[in-house]
Amino acid sequence: MNTSLDLAAKDDVIESALHWQKEGKKVALATVIQTWGSAPRPTGSQLAIDETGNMVGSVSGGCVEGAVIQEAIQLMDNGGYKTLEFGVTNDEAWEVGLACGGKIRIFIEALS
């Protein structure tokens, strides 16, 4: 009767990042640090990305993950971190199951 789905998801992200590092892969971690309006994923949600573009977790339910992965892979080359801001348009918001748009800020860091 465990309903802590978000918790389990967060756990997976950290576990996956560790696992990839163990395999010698470069890894980046993206975290939702702020949301406005009806953002698809709550603040604190995380996405782990490896150098080949594998990902675990989510920061938006699909609408900005592509852009986040691109940024993450760039960061992995030289290390570092970056804060990105995304607006979720009404159309995209509709796609992810929300009736109105929102905005999210995401912190991405290459793990060392």
Place this chain on the structure above:
Amino acid sequence: MDNKQLQELQNARKEKKQVVLATNLSSGVSELLYPFETDEITPLLEEARLALRFDKPHETEVVNEKIFLNIFNPPLRLFIVGAVHIAQKLAPMAAATGYEVVVIDPRRSFGSEMRFPNVALDDRWPDEALEDLSPDRRSALVTLTHDAKLDDPALESALNSDVFYIGALGSNRTNDKRHQRLISKGFSEAAIKRINGPIGLDIGAQSPAEIAVSIMGELTACLRGKMTK
């Protein structure tokens, strides 16, 4: 964040610690905080405590630095002592609210799988079960048996732990008698005040399901820091 911190974070989560990952958004430097394992009072630790208590990761500004506090709380757990009628209603309600539920009752005819489908059942004596399950500050305990032999050992275990909520079913009279017993066991008035009894919010609950609602209400208020009594 480096591999060492990531591994420490994962270990802390496995050990069911309440941990906060504080990341300085300007410098990119991260640190792990264990705000409830220290009595130290700093603006950052206070913010981290609030974040954990209210399950709210957030950005904060400490000494002109923007810090993002991500929280990693262990699961909420509810230990129900007494596999009685109210427990049958309370267990699924608590599960739906996000709790891992364990119903403790050594009387097998009460704590049967037929009466509690899909609920974790523990047929050990309450104090023995609780010693093993080690309730923490993300845990709550309610006693529902009306029987001092079962309720009291559970309440004593709970009083010796950091649980955020203790509730005991019973009338005012039962409650007064229990109070006397706990005093004679050496518990202080202040300690006994942690027990919410009679249990639940005063919403005029009649049926077992309504009583379960009143218990969930009180429990939620305690978790979120709203005093109701």
